[in-house]
Amino acid sequence: MENFLIGTAQLFTDPIGILIFVVALIGGLVFGAVPGLSLLTLAAVLLPFTAYLSSTHAIMLYGVIYVSGVYGGAVTAILFNIPGSVENAPTAFDGYPMTRQGQSGKAIGYAVTCSAFGGTLAAIAMMAFTGPVADFAIRNFGPVEIFALVFFGLAVVAGIGTRSISKGWLSLLIGLLLGSIGSDPVGGIPRFNFGTLYLHGGVHFIPLILGFFAVAEVFVQGLKLAKGEYETPKVSVSYPTFYEFWKMKFVVVRSALIGFFCGVLPGIGATLAAFMSYNEAVRWSKNRERFGKGEPEGVVAPETANNAATGAAMIPLLALGLPGGALTAMMIGVFNLHDMDVGPLIMIEAHDLVWVLFASMFWASLAILLVGVVEAKGIVNLLRIPFPILAPAILIFATIGAFALRGNILDVYSMFVAGVVGFLMRKGDYSIPALVMGVILGQIGEDTFSRSMVLLDYNVFALFTMPISAVLVSAGLITIAMNIIRHRELFGSYYADFKDENA
Amino acid sequence: MKPFLKKTLLALFASAATGFGVVASTSVTFAGSGPDGYPNRPITVICCYGKGGGSDQAVDAIVGPAAKIMNAKINKINITGGGGLNCLPEFLQAPADGYTLLQHIDTLPSRYVEGRIDINPVTDVESLVIMNVAPTMLFINGEDERFMTDGMPDWEKVVAYAQQGEGNLTVSNINIPMELVSMAVVENHFGFKAKQVLTGKSAERFGAVIGGQLDVLMEQPGDVSKYVEAGQLKPVLALWPTRFENFPDTKALGSDYGLDWEPLLRFRGMFTRQGTPPEIVEYLADVFAQAYQSEEHQDFVKRKSLDIVDSFRSRADTTKIIEDSVGVYVEAFRELGLPIREGL
Structure with missing residues (x-):
């Protein structure tokens, strides 16, 4: 507690520090919200300039950008179906349908509050348990356990966003197939690349997300406009009530734990946190059938988890020097620029600096609540922009976002192809969330599965000989079995209806 | 027109004008310190690995001082994926004028020998310098x-x-x-x-x-x-013929265990397209050699322990290393029974 107070005092008694804190907070919110200008873009642009800042200011800047940027991406996901970054993609699954139903204010309200809650909780945990948590995660979670976790997550995905389980499974399998384009994760053997180097690196999931969500949405709304059926979404600034928040308590706590846990795993970070917590929200919800159609729990879960993961990602970074994602990898660069190496010695060598970072991330999480409430009231007015102006702007931002990712024109093509496919899939009631999760979790899952198999001498049943993987894989199998039983019941009733109608 | 819409359109126009201004300002021509005023526009360095990684840091560390020496702007783009191969089409499509450079590592010769890429690192690219050599x-x-x-x-x-x-x-x-x-x-x-x-x-x-x-x-x-x-x-x-000074207690494959072999090196170098005017190639090689010796870059070398072996190779030495690497990998792959590109 004393360290935290000292860190807070250092932060708020320094005018330059306060200025950097505010600029980083707003910069993260803005860059996180615009697809072409992700928080990584901001972080990369600022990297050389951090050499001119003091080490404390430089590190604090990145901590605050990380916290606010992860939340910023939720706004465009909710309002326009354009996730600002990949960890906000699940937020769009239900956030955007809420907007179409005139509940944009509530959706943003949930996102703001839960982001703040998740981030604050993780910051507290980060301050309290950095050493032991990092040690536990690194000793107990290898490729076998991470694969089991992903398998558990995939098992529930197929039921999201479609009325048909079979179409859900088909969507998931297409996602897994798309994720396998490029080269295999262990041997690097090229596959499905049709002899072109452009496909050697595979199809990245960010252009796919932009295509399936943003571009497909422009097509869907454009078609409605052409048919004269387009309705401008109602602008709503009503915030969720305390009672509505209270009803979410279990979702929030569960998602914060999932987010924290995924964030701690080296190399995994906020993306898996958001998708896993969304899956678990579906699994435990009484309103499963409402997911993908505007269920508030579908906003609460990923937004709590992805912000919880930001604080948690600092634990392996600071305690072990292992980054959880691209931004934390860049933070290593910032430490290096200031002649410091993250790792076990950082807590001793740069004790004060670390506590300023902790304090700044804690206060940034709380500040999101204040800034976010004000922002939520104002930003929903963007929905008043007429569609003929909004649609080209969305396409331009999405195109920039796809190309800026890695400077590869293939990503722009992929995005537009995904847009057309997404449009047709939505018409046919296939599940876009299942497909996207298939691509993302499939890539992580295949990589960890391949390494697990090397470790387990290619014996799949050995997954059941390790306690954590045994529990997770068993739970995943039970979920699949229950899905099949439910589907058979559903299919049985359809079949009975069909027989009755044709009798 | 509603006031809100008016403000929005005004904001969009202002954003577009700002964007245009930024683009225009980076496109302004200038006279560099090279032959015939080269470079008179920004140079692009394609980094084939992700932001924050070893290659990315190596590029950042050397392009800063190089830009100052050239009196020019150097933009870096990261084209990642495919184990460092995804960047190559972009590089090969660029004109051979010295305005597009490639940062790559030892995978260039090794993947060529493997038959994974068709770009011959000896004949299709001009080596400039190696700024990063590391033993294993x-x-x-x-x-x-x-x-x-x-x-x-x-x-x-x-x-x-x-x-x-x-x-x-x-x-x-x-x-x-x-x-x-x-x-x-x-x-x-x-x-x-x-x-x-x-x-x-x-x-x-x-x-x-x-x-x-x-x-x-x-x-x-x-x-x-x-x-x-x-x-x-x-x-x-x-994995070195002798023990390192920094790790005197760690046994070496050569001196302690009697293996007589040429160790393979992790190297990171700068390259440009084959066909680039020779005077520009020589100029670039000279600039990067100076940039390597700069105080700014030497700090980086020390911080990253890259001085464990001599980490710099001149243009002539880089060309030779690349040529030799092809032969070394052919021999190594053959000994290990791994597939080799036809004709090697």
Whole structure:
């Protein structure tokens, strides 16, 4: 507690520090919200300039950008179906349908509050348990356990966003197939690349997300406009009530734990946190059938988890020097620029600096609540922009976002192809969330599965000989079995209806 | 028009004008310090690996001083994916005018020999300099008593454990020919077969040994120096003809175990297109040589422990290393029974 107070005092008694804190907070919110200008873009642009800042200011800047940027991406996901970054993609699954139903204010309200809650909780945990948590995660979670976790997550995905389980499974399998384009994760053997180097690196999931969500949405709304059926979404600034928040308590706590846990795993970070917590929200919800159609729990879960993961990602970074994602990898660069190496010695060598970072991330999480409430009231007015102006702007931002990712024109093509496919899939009631999760979790899952198999001498049943993987894989199998039983019941009733109608 | 809409359109127009201004300002021509005023517009360096990684840091460290020497702007773009191969189409499509440079590593010759790419690193690219050369070592977990004698890492104990059965020893490694061939050399020399778990993600690669899930890590010492300093990893074998001054207690494959071979190197270099005017090629090579020696860059070299061996190679030496590497990999692949490009 004393360290935290000292860190807070250092932060708020320094005018330059306060200025950097505010600029980083707003910069993260803005860059996180615009697809072409992700928080990584901001972080990369600022990297050389951090050499001119003091080490404390430089590190604090990145901590605050990380916290606010992860939340910023939720706004465009909710309002326009354009996730600002990949960890906000699940937020769009239900956030955007809420907007179409005139509940944009509530959706943003949930996102703001839960982001703040998740981030604050993780910051507290980060301050309290950095050493032991990092040690536990690194000793107990290898490729076998991470694969089991992903398998558990995939098992529930197929039921999201479609009325048909079979179409859900088909969507998931297409996602897994798309994720396998490029080269295999262990041997690097090229596959499905049709002899072109452009496909050697595979199809990245960010252009796919932009295509399936943003571009497909422009097509869907454009078609409605052409048919004269387009309705401008109602602008709503009503915030969720305390009672509505209270009803979410279990979702929030569960998602914060999932987010924290995924964030701690080296190399995994906020993306898996958001998708896993969304899956678990579906699994435990009484309103499963409402997911993908505007269920508030579908906003609460990923937004709590992805912000919880930001604080948690600092634990392996600071305690072990292992980054959880691209931004934390860049933070290593910032430490290096200031002649410091993250790792076990950082807590001793740069004790004060670390506590300023902790304090700044804690206060940034709380500040999101204040800034976010004000922002939520104002930003929903963007929905008043007429569609003929909004649609080209969305396409331009999405195109920039796809190309800026890695400077590869293939990503722009992929995005537009995904847009057309997404449009047709939505018409046919296939599940876009299942497909996207298939691509993302499939890539992580295949990589960890391949390494697990090397470790387990290619014996799949050995997954059941390790306690954590045994529990997770068993739970995943039970979920699949229950899905099949439910589907058979559903299919049985359809079949009975069909027989009755044709009798 | 509604006031809100008016403000929105005004804001959009202002944003577009600002964007245009930014683009226009970066497109302004200027006179550089090279032949015939080269460069008179910004140079692009294509970095084939991700932001924040070793290659990215190496590029950042050298383009800063190089831009000052040239009196020019150098933009870096990261085109990632495909194990560093995804960037090559962009590079090959650029005109051979010295305005598009490539940063690449030893995978350029090794993947060519493998037949994975058709770009001949000897005839299709002009080598400028190598600014980063790193030897490879094997590390064990700093608390792994199985492989220690009196608290010091003991390679003989690792070998004894590995020889108890095929796949007994687990190695955390990366799927790049340099590392795979180096590990195969070790296995052949000591007569064991290890189980290699491969991943390109350095956090997971290091974490697997620090967390005690795998036995041995193959890595360049500069990349894991902080873990070594903290005692989480300990070097157990240098894949080098002699012991390193920085690690005097760590046995070397050559001097301690009698292996006579040419060690493969992790190198990071700068390249330009074949067909670039020779005077520009020479000028660029000279600029990067000066940039390497700059105080700013030397700080980076020391911080990253890149001075464990001489980390710089001139244009002539780089060209020779690339040419030699093709032959070295052909020989190594042949010895190991790995597939080789037809005609080599």
